[in-house]
Amino acid sequence: MPAVSSQLAERFDKVRELVDVAEMYAADGAPLSAMQNLVDAIATIRRIIEPASGQNQQPMPLERLVEVMEGALRRRTPEEIAAVPWIAEAIGLHCPAIRAQGEVAALAERQHRAALAEWISRDWTCLCVVSCDEDPATACSLSGQQHVHPAIPGHPGAYGPCPVHPDAPGDR
Template sequence: MSTTSKLAQRFAQIRERVDLAETYAEDGATMTAMQTLTDAVTAILGMIQPSPDPDRKPMPLEQLVETVEGALYRRTAEQVAAVPWVAEAIGLHDPRIRALGEVAALAEQQYRAALVEWIGRDWTCLCVVSCAEDPATACSLSGERHVHPEIPGRPGVYGPCPVHPDAPGDH
């Protein structure tokens, strides 16, 4: 089998896993969908990062198991798993767990960025991100922040754009 066909086969397997994850998600099987999607991430990482850093030799599996078993005498499995070097060492032996860790790290970064954005938001203005949400008040500059005043006595209903009175849709 040629290198090109092997690569195409690997891409096809990834595509199948993603499609299967989508099917599971649509059927309400979110945990199975996440596991299948994690398998796809593992396959992708295997293509772009075939092995751990060559300068870092993973701890031998027997030593890692002994270390974890020893820690379990004094701590719970959750506490042991929370130790960063333990999670990293396990990930070197299990690409699926490494992929889960990378997905979790990315989600954590996105979560923190969303928190920072929310905290830094100007809560004193009445700006809307997109006035196109209501076709009756949409203007040509939808998507740019600008104020549409709420119509008195009609909560949630906005009037014409005072910043762009000549814009289409503001009449």
């Protein structure tokens, strides 16, 4: 039982760490990085409260799995064999490190698809970084008109003077 509670404590620590880093990213003006850390925290929480479906499965006996692999190697490359989902799952049941890599890969694939969908559905009619009236820290006297304020290198979330209205009062 102590090993289980130790693992659980490690997972809770990981959730706290991910949320703390997300908070730092958000404070630094990096919302996408903050969101990514929150997504990772959610995945960690789900692993705590929802046991993985593979945990209750009886693995194929190792000898049988090795025989299947040896037979498959006569006709296929290791890469082709590894691409078969049930093979990856069967190997993962014998090797927790490979199973964990598979879970990370599945999460990364879902996040990649979500990022692709977001990019595809983005409104490309306006490529502005910020509107002057969205943030008082970057507001110029012509607030409300969409235009780009350049980011200041090395200062995430900080923007330089308005290039469209360089003489605008209040834009210093």
